[in-house]
Amino acid sequence: MRETRVVPAYNSQCAICRLKELRLLDAAHILSDVLEAGEPTIQNGLSLCAIHHRAFDQNLIGVSPDYIVHVSRRLLEDEDGPMLDLLKGFHERSLSVPSRSADRPDRERLDIRFASFLQLAV
Numbered sequence: 271m272r273e274t275r276v277v278p279a280y281n282s283q284c285a286i287c288r289l290k291e292l293r294l295l296d297a298a299h300i301l302s303d304v305l306e307a308g309e310p311t312i313q314n315g316l317s318l319c320a321i322h323h324r325a326f327d328q329n330l331i332g333v334s335p336d337y338i339v340h341v342s343r344r345l346l347e348d349e350d351g352p353m354l355d356l357l358k359g360f361h362e363r364s365l366s367v368p369s370r371s372a373d374r375p376d377r378e379r380l381d382i383r384f385a386s387f388l389q390l391a392v
């Protein structure tokens with residue numbers, strides 16, 4: 271993944287929480303490199319902060335093809351202080367996507383990824 275292109279496409283912000291600290295931002299893959307559809311393009315990436323990147327990779331947070339953030343039941347039902355409350359607060363909120371439509375996340379890839387979130391999320 272050419273991280274240098276993904277994060278700026280999102281105005282250098284986390285697509286979920288809008289955090290703007292570059293040192294905490296990653297280019298996350300929607301579909302992993304090992305899969306055929308996991309090509310290193312901007313449309314296969316999301317600019318995410320470290321905590322949202324990890325949560326996305328671990329299926330604790332999913333993004334549906336209509337660009338809505340979904341928090342796993344496991345996190346929603348847990349109660350463990352202010353950071354968790356913050357994570358839960360993004361449930362069913364809209365993803366912030368790039369202003370250039372060509373840079374927005376690919377809905378087909380999100381659909382595939384979201385299906386595994388629904389299957390794997392606990």
Ligand SMILES: [Zn+2]
Binds near residue numbers: 284285287288318320
């Ligand atoms: Zn974030």
